[in-house]
Amino acid sequence: MTQNIKIREIQEMQAIVKEVISLRNVSVHYGDLPVLENVSLSIYMHDFLGIIGPNGGGKTTLLKVILGLVKPDSGKVSVFGGDPLQNRRYIGYVPQHRLFDPNFPISVRDVVLTGRARHALFRRYTNHDKKTARSALEMVGMLPLEDRQIGRLSGGQQQRVFIARALAAEPGVLLLDEPAAGIDTCVQAEFYELLGRLKQKMAIVMVSHDITAVSVYVSKIACLNQKLFYHDSKELLAEDLEAAYQCPVDVIAHGIPHRVLREH
């Protein structure tokens, strides 16, 4: 009996250690507009969580809360067991809206190297930094264009460079905000497979509109529209989707392979 309790305790402790991101009852308002309501979420090492949801559902805001860029009005956020402001540097972030200036005089190589800035803060980049940046570029297939000025790439190619920048940081968790938007189908499949491999080394959270892709590649799925509908599994209830999207579910269900929707 006591033996059992002990084992459970140990398991719980291991779970806490592996919990890379935790949100407890997080609420966010922009002015009087509620954006996130009582969101609780745990992300563990090797998770590949897909987040779907309607436009304006708060997906980007949720990622920004994790990154400490948006301060929640209530609730608790912890990243690697600590303050997001302290520990966000272990997160690889691929933003949805890339606010950079396409005229900026910087090469693809140097953009990806900025992903190493945390490792090389206030010192020169080492050969190891350069090698890591190089292999990140290679992973997304952008190595041949490493000398290009960043604005001289197509939107999809730029997106791949920003994914490489996040990977170059060797993050413990990767937050991707609609990363596949603008990437051609062929590269997309490769990209999702890459994420599947990266999962061995980190946790991945991906916001996406591509419900089909999400259902094939992710290991867990959540649906967000102010409230988070999430069962710590790859299944979503039809009524969750209906509540989240606020439209009849069979319209949605067409787009979702059967195994995502739980029969009931």
Added chain:
Amino acid sequence: MALEYGFMVNALAASILAAIACGIIGVYVVVKRIVFISGGISHASFGGIGLGYFLGIEPVLCVIPFGIASALVIGEVRRRTLLSEDTAIGVIWAMGMALGIMLIALTPGYAPDLLSYLFGNILMVSRSTLWVMLALDMIIVTVVWLLYKEFLAITFDEEFATVIGIPTHKLYLVLLCLIALTVVMLIRVVGVILVIALLTIPAAASRRLTNDLRKMMGLSILFAALFSTTGLYLSYLFDLPSGSTIVLVSGVVFLLVSLTSPGHSFKY
């Protein structure tokens, strides 16, 4: 020959020293698109000149703390977002100028070479000012050399830099202070009102010739030195005001480079 005159030698040395500062810092001003902020810092610095007159201290020495203070205020306002950044800069811009004029009016007697602070008079640079300029150049070059990588990250993508753990705000304040120091040097060359020309034109012209930030800095130093020495020579030759001659030379060359260079799709 013109070079026989000591003041001409001083003026040439001042042009080169100022070119080093504005060539390097101007590149950040242009690529980070903080031209308006820099205009704010330079105009607000006029308050420092007024303070110098009022206290009877060498005005340039008063501009340094005054310019840095306005840079820090502008930088902090941006973070707190109490006001829109534009509005805040406008207020500080005008208040600094007004304070300078007020202090000069309150100073008994006549204000000599007031116009030279507004519109520059590089022929009036003294040997001691040259030493100050050299020291400021050394500070600027050293700081940029040490923080090049970090400055690149925060000017390219501030949000990502913040997330990855770079102290973005502090570094941004450092950059604004370097702009303030550059302004101090340029006041002697072109004056408070025309400073913005030398902070933007050489860097923007060099952007059209290269895609590399380091090369841009080098080219921009060359452009700035070329503009100010040519302007200086023309102003001497035709007895024209040096500050405005330098700015007009810069503008004309910039237009030529812009219209003829292959990089004209870069909108700076």
